[in-house]
Amino acid sequence: MIFSKSCVYGLRAMIYLASISREGYVSIKGLSEKLDISFHFLTKILQELTGADLLESMKGPKGGVRLTKSGRCITLKEVVEAIDGPAIFTECVLGLPGCGSEKPCPMHDMWEGTRDEINEIFTTTSLQDMSKEGKAKDLRITPDGKFVWG
Amino acid sequence: MIFSKSCVYGLRAMIYLASISREGYVSIKGLSEKLDISFHFLTKILQELTGADLLESMKGPKGGVRLTKSGRCITLKEVVEAIDGPAIFTECVLGLPGCGSEKPCPMHDMWEGTRDEINEIFTTTSLQDMSKEGKAKDLRITPDGKFVWG
DNA sequence: TATATTTAAGATAAAATTGTCTTAAAACTT
DNA sequence: AAGTTTTAAGACAATTTTATCTTAAATATA
Ligand code: FES
Ligand code: FES
Numbered sequence: 001m002i003f004s005k006s007c008v009y010g011l012r013a014m015i016y017l018a019s020i021s022r023e024g025y026v027s028i029k030g031l032s033e034k035l036d037i038s039f040h041f042l043t044k045i046l047q048e049l050t051g052a053d054l055l056e057s058m059k060g061p062k063g064g065v066r067l068t069k070s071g072r073c074i075t076l077k078e079v080v081e082a083i084d085g086p087a088i089f090t091e092c093v094l095g096l097p098g099c100g101s102e103k104p105c106p107m108h109d110m111w112e113g114t115r116d117e118i119n120e121i122f123t124t125t126s127l128q129d130m131s132k133e134g135k136a137k138d139l140r141i142t143p144d145g146k147f148v149w150g
Numbered sequence: 151m152i153f154s155k156s157c158v159y160g161l162r163a164m165i166y167l168a169s170i171s172r173e174g175y176v177s178i179k180g181l182s183e184k185l186d187i188s189f190h191f192l193t194k195i196l197q198e199l200t201g202a203d204l205l206e207s208m209k210g211p212k213g214g215v216r217l218t219k220s221g222r223c224i225t226l227k228e229v230v231e232a233i234d235g236p237a238i239f240t241e242c243v244l245g246l247p248g249c250g251s252e253k254p255c256p257m258h259d260m261w262e263g264t265r266d267e268i269n270e271i272f273t274t275t276s277l278q279d280m281s282k283e284g285k286a287k288d289l290r291i292t293p294d295g296k297f298v299w300g
Numbered sequence: 301t302a303t304a305t306t307t308a309a310g311a312t313a314a315a316a317t318t319g320t321c322t323t324a325a326a327a328c329t330t
Numbered sequence: 331a332a333g334t335t336t337t338a339a340g341a342c343a344a345t346t347t348t349a350t351c352t353t354a355a356a357t358a359t360a
Contacts, residue, residue, distance in 0.1 A: 094291065194338095
């Protein structure tokens with residue numbers, strides 16, 4: 001898998017949250033059931049996103065999480081970086097430290113372009129793009145296709 | 151990291167082995183020291199590559215590993231698949247089962263092209279390409295740059 | 301105020317990956 | 331034939347990732 005499980009769970013949740021027009025908080029419990037992700041595990045991931053100021057949370061009844069003002073217009077890259085860190089967009093494909101800075105590795109030339117393209121596509125695609133796409137075309141964000149958009 | 155550590159170690163070793171013109175077997179001990187990889191761990195990885203018929207091995211003094219006849223002209227993809235499996239070249243970026251076959255995920259359209267490009271670049275780049283490149287330009291395949299090409 | 305609901309935080313556990321160690325089997329050397 | 335070198339195989343251990351469970355803190359509602 002190119003991204004960790006935490007990261008893809010986070011992406012799925014964020015895409016769903018971005019598809020919701022309502023202002024209120026969404027309970028993590030409900031979210032976890034809708035997306036078919038373990039509640040406690042999802043909670044931890046969303047806490048990271050809250051720490052990164054992409055989500056804000058509130059406790060108690062009517063509590064939950066929602067996108068922050070800045071979180072409402074972010075790129076997929078920001079979500080990935082908040083969870084998996086920036087390595088995938090910067091790292092040497094052979095795992096050597098400091099890609100490009102010193103002597104590069106033999107795969108550097110063939111890889112750099114592709115990596116730049118990954119970077120490009122994740123910086124130019126917004127969460128909104130994905131949620132609109134998903135909602136408009138009724139696409140799938142759970143393993144079984146039982147999820148239904150807003 | 152896009153590839154597992156096992157995979158990256160395997161790639162480094164295979165690139166080095168492909169740079170060697172001599173016919174004989176290369177001892178894993180020597181290889182592990184040259185590449186600065188744990189001997190026992192590297193041994194296991196190379197056993198997988200032997201099982202995949204990319205390497206052949208011989209025991210005893212003068213023993214070691216070397217590229218098989220078919221292993222001498224393979225692509226990087228074959229090495230990656232032998233260790234990490236084909237997932238990276240086929241899988242849904244959101245980790246959903248059966249990318250594209252059923253309803254795709256919202257990221258499918260933006261991702262498929264890039265994934266195809268990764269596939270393309272790894273199927274069209276041979277081990278030979280990388281070893282020639284590395285040897286000709288004295289590139290780096292160890293964390294410190296102390297490695298010297300045959 | 302008391303109670304129920306919900307996230308926060310951290311302990312614990314399970315699973316996967318990474319790394320080490322030991323013993324066996326094969327091949328060479330003397 | 332005996333001893334040495336080297337890979338094969340598998341047990342074992344450490345680390346990281348993934349997942350679960352418990353308790354605390356905050357918020358709403360009655
Ligand atoms: S140095 Fe390896 S990809 Fe840049
Ligand atoms: S279905 Fe997700 S990338 Fe194809």
